[in-house]
Amino acid sequence: MRKIVVTSGKGGVGKTTVTASLGRCLADMGYAVVMVDADVGLNNLDVVTGVDSRVVYDIGDVLSGKCHVFQALVRDSESSARILPSAGGGGEMSAQAFRGVIDSVTDCDFLLIDCPAGIENGFHRAVSAATEAIVVTTPSASAIRDADKVITLLSAYRLEDVSLAVNRLRPDMAARGEMMDAEDIARLLHTPAIGVIPEDDCITIYQQLGRVPSFALSEKAFLLFADNVANRTKKCAELRMTGRRRRRRWL
């Protein structure tokens, strides 16, 4: 089983979005996926995946012995993935206890851990339970600088792999030199960008309604991203713009 923590330096860069969309793409590819909300207290993976109204038990209940981990897993309505929610319980959970809960999930191929923002206790707890990390950043200078700090911190953990997801990229701006592109960011951070997700209004619109549809650019980008994750490839998964200016197409 691969246990991948989705983390970042700066908050609000898209960790929960990446966890949900990547998890669903991997589930569509036929893998058994569990997504864990490690953002205890400020949980929102349940809201983003739309399962919040069906949550009965959370990770805190598993920890206190109120239920078995399999009773707390909620089936995603948009894919075969399952979600281990955090409804605010278990805030004082130690890294060891969290890891115990994670290790009790045995029947999946991919376990994606949605890490809280910042580098405090919650970060340590989430990263300690993982075997790989994906660091999410946007192309903004402050997010890249904070990603750099987190990548340095991650070197203290025994992780098999650390990769990058560049979110909210504007390829048109990158092409004009107004924004760094994914390859530049990967080079700067000495970390491969295996996921490159464009800024996409569909994410804002459809996140509240259910799943981002497959025609959305971001969903195409997530498919390339999931392919890289599943096959452990390090291709820079950037969508390329082709065609004449007035009839642009994305490949």
Ligand SMILES: Nc1ncnc2c1ncn2[C@@H]1O[C@H](COP(=O)(O)OP(=O)(O)OP(=O)(O)O)[C@@H](O)[C@H]1O
């Ligand atoms: N590629 C994108 N295009 C447009 N909007 C996006 C994109 N990615 C994320 N967003 C939006 O950005 C906001 C923050 O995303 P998200 O909650 O996933 O970030 P986060 O890193 O999990 O935040 P936090 O640090 O608070 O946990 C959300 O409203 C989401 O819809």
Ligand SMILES: [Mg+2]
């Ligand atoms: Mg989040």
